[in-house]
């Protein structure tokens with residue numbers, strides 16, 4: 001709450017800035033950068049984020065910015081903080097979801113409600129350094145790129161188990177998806193209006209954003225940055241949610257697991273044919289109850305495993321066919 005009072009003290013300064021911005025708009029038409037920030041239980045991190053991001057955008061010449069915060073069904077005071085930010089700074093808008101729909105849904109909602117010439121996705125915990133915004137804007141504005149993205153060079157401060165699992169996941173997905181989704185290539189990126197509109201054209205329910213960025217294409221320039229520990233609060237991911245996220249990524253962007261089941265089926269047929277031929281040629285035969293039970297379990301196990309792969313695709317298709325909304329907005333402010 002102390003932090004909130006600190007924010008209030010900046011009210012006057014910000015309203016002066018705002019006045020300055022609207023005066024400028026009368027003179028020259030500046031670019032607008034929409035800063036999209038998904039927030040889930042970020043009451044501790046938000047004040048510092050707002051301060052740092054506001055300072056960083058002051059350095060950007062030739063562009064104004066708007067903040068689009070998405071409260072992804074937080075259970076703490078995130079919504080109150082966003083309401084106050086929006087009341088004191090006309091650049092701050094927020095959407096509050098009716099429950100936790102996940103970061104991907106929050107990013108989608110932010111993009112749908114952003115009016116900027118450029119849009120940038122940032123985490124609320126300052127793990128995406130706001131100082132990079134100026135360089136990102138320069139790249140997309142002057143170098144002809146539609147996307148300038150942060151490339152996290154290391155995983156300093158991250159749980160060792162998570163580092164190993166994430167690296168394995170990105171190695172696998174890189175091999176089977178034929179899309180550019182390497183380790184360190186996250187969501188922190190500034191994109192042009194053209195790329196934003198292309199992303200919005202994809203209406204799928206299972207929105208794996210890293211895959212979507214890669215799918216829509218466009219030229220991307222990567223700028224490296226070092227990982228830092230989150231400024232406050234705790235990561236919202238646990239092993240279970242990361243595993244679900246990984247499965248979503250693989251099944252949303254690759255049919256390789258289904259091909260794998262086909263290839264294994266062919267292999268099994270070949271083996272059984274070989275066994276049959278061998279037993280006929282030798283004249284002894286492969287009989288016996290233990291062998292039968294063993295084979296039964298093995299084949300059933302394999303069958304069930306691959307049925308589950310098919311099930312993954314069917315369940316995704318099922319969700320898509322329902323045409324459910326990706327998110328539900330309970331409240332909005334500043335729009």
Ligand code: UDP
Nearest residue numbers: 038039040072102103106123124235236237
């Ligand atoms: N986040 C969200 N919904 C969720 C989980 C996370 O909007 O269900 C937001 C979170 O508030 C943060 C960003 O996504 O701004 C990244 O989350 P986090 O820092 O927990 O992820 P990590 O950095 O550990 O990958």
Ligand code: MG
Nearest residue numbers: 123125127230
């Ligand atoms: Mg984080």
